[in-house]
Amino acid sequence: MRVMVIVKASKESEAGALPSSEMLETMGAYNNELIAAGVMLDGAGLQSSANGARITLQNGKAVVTDGPFTETKELIAGYWIWQVKSLQDAIDWARKAPSDGDSEFNLEIRPFFEPEDFAEVASPEMIAQEQEWREDQIRKAPKASA
Numbered sequence: 001m002r003v004m005v006i007v008k009a010s011k012e013s014e015a016g017a018l019p020s021s022e023m024l025e026t027m028g029a030y031n032n033e034l035i036a037a038g039v040m041l042d043g044a045g046l047q048s049s050a051n052g053a054r055i056t057l058q059n060g061k062a063v064v065t066d067g068p069f070t071e072t073k074e075l076i077a078g079y080w081i082w083q084v085k086s087l088q089d090a091i092d093w094a095r096k097a098p099s100d101g102d103s104e105f106n107l108e109i110r111p112f113f114e115p116e117d118f119a120e121v122a123s124p125e126m127i128a129q130e131q132e133w134r135e136d137q138i139r140k141a142p143k144a145s146a
Helices: 021-036 087-095 124-140
Strands: 002-008 040-045 053-058 061-066 076-083 107-111
Touching (some): 002 087, 087 107
Antiparallel strands (some): 040 076, 053 061
């Protein structure tokens, strides 16, 4: 099961505050643990919404709204993509996530749809095509150096 673990934004992250060097080291150790366990597929921090934009597609037109965005609770500051056995497995890993202790650190876990989840509405050919696309992306992905 693949899940996205969403790191929710905070007032500090939206202000562009960078983590301390100690927090970066602690997070690096945690990421290494995830990688060694075969859990972490990808992950990154995101710049504040002031450096982003939202695109709303409505009635065939795109409306662009530049950041920053005011509702911090609706924003994300980073993410991980994990391969886990179950939602409970993801929760167990998330409980180990480091936090600096000075601010609130909120995570949200959301399972990905997998091609087979669409068996009731997609043809077997469409499901096979989606699976092939994903396998092709895995083959093309850069390999991490040790």
